[in-house]
Amino acid sequence: MKHTLIALAVLGVTSGLAQAQEVVKIGHVGPLTGNIAHLGKDNENGARLAIEEYNAKGVTIGGKKVTFQLVGEDDAADPKTGNIVAQRLVDAGVKGVVGHLNSGTTIPASRIYNQAGVPMISPSSTNVTLTNQGFATVFRTMANDAQQGSVIGKYAATKIGKTVAIIDDRTAYGQGLADEVDKAVKAAGGRVSSREFTNNQATDFLAILTKIKSQKPDVIVYTGMDAQGGPMLKQVKQLGITAKFVTGDGGCTPEFIKLAGTAISDAAFCTQAGLPLDQIADKTFKDRFKKRFGADVQIYAPYSYDAAAAIIEGMKAANSSDPAKYLPFLKKVDFQGVTGEVAFDAKGDTKYGAITMYQFKDGAWVALK
Amino acid sequence: METLLQQIVNGLVVGSVYALVALGYTMVYGILGLINFAHGDVLMVGALVSLQVVLFVQKTWPALGAFPTLLIALVSAMAVCMAMGYIIERTAYRRLRNAPRLAPLITAIGVSFLLQTLAMIIWGRNYHSFPQLIDTTPLQPIAGVFITPVQIIILLSSACLMTGLILLVTRTKLGRAMRATAENHRVASLMGVDTNKIIATTFVLGSALAAIAGVMFSTNYGVAHYAMGFIPGIKAFTAAVLGGIGNLGGAMVGGIVLGLVESIGAGYLGSMTDLCNLPVWAQTANLQETCSNGGSFELLSSNYQDIFAFVILGIVLIFRPTGLMGERVSDRA
Numbered sequence: 012m013k014h015t016l017i018a019l020a021v022l023g024v025t026s027g028l029a030q031a032q033e034v035v036k037i038g039h040v041g042p043l044t045g046n047i048a049h050l051g052k053d054n055e056n057g058a059r060l061a062i063e064e065y066n067a068k069g070v071t072i073g074g075k076k077v078t079f080q081l082v083g084e085d086d087a088a089d090p091k092t093g094n095i096v097a098q099r100l101v102d103a104g105v106k107g108v109v110g111h112l113n114s115g116t117t118i119p120a121s122r123i124y125n126q127a128g129v130p131m132i133s134p135s136s137t138n139v140t141l142t143n144q145g146f147a148t149v150f151r152t153m154a155n156d157a158q159q160g161s162v163i164g165k166y167a168a169t170k171i172g173k174t175v176a177i178i179d180d181r182t183a184y185g186q187g188l189a190d191e192v193d194k195a196v197k198a199a200g201g202r203v204s205s206r207e208f209t210n211n212q213a214t215d216f217l218a219i220l221t222k223i224k225s226q227k228p229d230v231i232v233y234t235g236m237d238a239q240g241g242p243m244l245k246q247v248k249q250l251g252i253t254a255k256f257v258t259g260d261g262g263c264t265p266e267f268i269k270l271a272g273t274a275i276s277d278a279a280f281c282t283q284a285g286l287p288l289d290q291i292a293d294k295t296f297k298d299r300f301k302k303r304f305g306a307d308v309q310i311y312a313p314y315s316y317d318a319a320a321a322i323i324e325g326m327k328a329a330n331s332s333d334p335a336k337y338l339p340f341l342k343k344v345d346f347q348g349v350t351g352e353v354a355f356d357a358k359g360d361t362k363y364g365a366i367t368m369y370q371f372k373d374g375a376w377v378a379l380k
Numbered sequence: 381m382e383t384l385l386q387q388i389v390n391g392l393v394v395g396s397v398y399a400l401v402a403l404g405y406t407m408v409y410g411i412l413g414l415i416n417f418a419h420g421d422v423l424m425v426g427a428l429v430s431l432q433v434v435l436f437v438q439k440t441w442p443a444l445g446a447f448p449t450l451l452i453a454l455v456s457a458m459a460v461c462m463a464m465g466y467i468i469e470r471t472a473y474r475r476l477r478n479a480p481r482l483a484p485l486i487t488a489i490g491v492s493f494l495l496q497t498l499a500m501i502i503w504g505r506n507y508h509s510f511p512q513l514i515d516t517t518p519l520q521p522i523a524g525v526f527i528t529p530v531q532i533i534i535l536l537s538s539a540c541l542m543t544g545l546i547l548l549v550t551r552t553k554l555g556r557a558m559r560a561t562a563e564n565h566r567v568a569s570l571m572g573v574d575t576n577k578i579i580a581t582t583f584v585l586g587s588a589l590a591a592i593a594g595v596m597f598s599t600n601y602g603v604a605h606y607a608m609g610f611i612p613g614i615k616a617f618t619a620a621v622l623g624g625i626g627n628l629g630g631a632m633v634g635g636i637v638l639g640l641v642e643s644i645g646a647g648y649l650g651s652m653t654d655l656c657n658l659p660v661w662a663q664t665a666n667l668q669e670t671c672s673n674g675g676s677f678e679l680l681s682s683n684y685q686d687i688f689a690f691v692i693l694g695i696v697l698i699f700r701p702t703g704l705m706g707e708r709v710s711d712r713a
Contacts, residue, residue, distance in 0.1 A: 043505070044500065044505070044607075045607055046507070046605060046607050046608075048500075048505030048506075049505050049506045049507070052505060181683065205650065206681065207650075207681065207682045208681060208682045208683040208685075209682070210686070212610070212611050213611070214597075214601050214603065214608070214611065215390075215394055215601070217390040217393075217394075217643065218387060218390055218391075218642065218643040218644075218645075218646035218647045218682070218685065219646050219647070219682045219685075221383055221386045221387050221390060221643075221647055222383070222387075222646070222647045222648075222650065222651075222682070224383070224386075225383040237507075238507050238603075238605070241507075241509070241602075241603070242601045242602060242603050245516065245601070245602055246601075248516075248517065248518075249516055249517070249518055249526065249528055250386070250518070250526050251518050251521065251526045266506065266507060269507075269509040270507055270509050270602065270603055272509055272512055272516075272602050273512060273516075273517075274516075
């Protein structure tokens with residue numbers, strides 16, 4: 012009996028060595044092509060860094076040493092593609108997913124992950140609907156648009172003006188955030204002079220800006236991504252409009268500043284769901300990221316890092332990488348991530364969502380107190 | 381009034397870029413009956429090549445002024461795009477010239493993907509900001525209309541280019557050969573026209589125009605990106621159809637009309653359908669509260685700006701199936 016045990020143990024060890032390590036696949040989805048591919052890559056790199064660092068430290072789950080593997084997929088910011096790659100990830104047997112980037116792709120895909128019972132943590136989809144669907148497998152690591160919109164609306168209607176024009180890019184994200192801004196402006200006693208719309212492929216906004224100009228608002232709020240926001244600010248100046256310009260987290264990037272060129276001034280503001288990069292808990296994150304990928308953090312890479320970390324922490328707590336087994340533990344995780352403390356409320360929203368307002372000063376976005 | 385004038389200026393500027401790109405579509409269609417869907421991506425390559433050259437020139441000869449720098453960039457972008465246009469025609473389309481129509485069309489879409497992916501590999505996924513060589517701050521407003529030096533240059537140079545092209549096609553030997561090839565390339569070759577050469581020239585010319593449009597686009601909006609060719613490509617194609625595809629004048633008119641329709645549509649669609657401007661309606665629909673304090677209730681808004689353009693296209697095609705100016709569709713170059 013003793014001999015067989017030893018034999019089994021030896022067998023176990025040798026087979027363990029033969030298999031090297033157990034591989035646990037974690038999916039990541041974001042747009043890696045198309046006009047916000049730079050943000051998709053940013054998120055993917057965040058998750059990749061988390062996985063590489065956990066692998067380097069070594070994680071043991073269920074008595075076995077585990078190697079995490081990132082399976083990156085491209086949804087091109089397109090809901091249809093998003094669903095296809097979500098299904099592909101589920102079929103490939105991923106144990107958890109970090110993503111997607113856009114609310115517009117995350118919301119439809121979340122149904123697929125929920126049906127398959129695969130936990131999904133978005134590091135950047137801020138649309139309120141995402142966590143209101145009642146899916147147990149859905150989480151996010153940053154504040155949602157209701158919080159962000161109310162900060163933007165209140166700031167625009169009380170601190171820097173009274174009349175506000177709102178432009179959105181007709182994506183789930185842009186539209187949802189614009190609705191929240193609209194509500195908040197009115198709640199703060201301001202007036203919405205007009206709601207205008209563009210799309211996430213456009214480069215020319217002169218027509219809608221000319222219309223806005225005729226209504227003379229104090230503030231123009233744009234809810235969309237940096238790829239449109241930068242050129243839009245340029246055109247605001249081109250038309251001689253003096254209104255302040257506020258954009259949401261999609262425009263709160265170094266890229267926005269580059270694209271706006273000389274048009275950007277201290278009349279430009281942006282918000283980010285989360286803390287500024289130099290205020291996040293882990294001060295060395297920025298440098299580790301730069302060293303590994305040779306690129307600067309755009310926006311949500313730290314939140315993507317924490318999303319991947321949360322999945323791994325959940326698995327560690329459950330001592331299992333089986334989604335059904337670690338999901339209850341994922342709901343209860345509470346750990347120190349790179350952005351600060353990470354924990355989720357009953358709906359899957361982050362418990363510690365912060366919103367930071369930035370103003371453009373001396374070539375960069377500077378956090379306002 | 382100044383808003384309307386401003387919208388017209390906006391529309392003219394966008395429209396003339398559409399028109400330049402539309403000319404490329406229409407020339408190729410006129411001669412080959414082929415829709416070259418890769419044309420928008422040639423514009424993208426033009427913009428990115430010129431960006432690369434501008435950065436290089438600025439680094440190597442920083443003393444060179446803005447205009448010479450831009451000129452060098454423009455010429456190199458045109459050269460690259462012309463070479464590319466030739467290669468595309470030679471490798472992707474020539475062998476399919478007698479194939480069923482669907483084959484070259486699918487090939488064109490393939491070429492478009494190929495160019496985009498190559499550009500993504502070379503220039504990355506990021507948006508590049510295009511150096512501001514010409515001032516984009518507005519001049520002193522005239523009658524309340526703001527216009528920037530870049531926009532003036534765009535308007536003037538596209539007008540010159542279009543006139544030049546018309547003269548080339550109607551007055552020169554090359555133009556006559558092009559028209560002959562468009563009419564019937566077998567007969568043209570019997571008459572001693574080297575049709576292969578003429579078709580290649582058409583692609584080269586179209587690509588040069590696309591390169592110029594790309595440089596204009598980038599200097600005006602200050603961005604260059606590997607996927608930037610798609611939207612202007614599709615808009616220019618619409619413009620070409622609107623004007624009557626295969627017809628040079630049609631492409632120009634189509635481009636300008638599309639630009640104006642888009643601009644005015646986006647600017648006025650909202651107020652035209654604002655129920656608050658119609659007191660009767662506002663009363664029946666109980667909108668007093670929404671309308672008070674300068675509020676509005678717009679049935680259609682800038683949300684529908686693209687639809688507006690396509691509705692116009694639809695209407696034109698119903699009453700004039702060959703477009704605004706297309707009478708004998710594929711007969712012309």
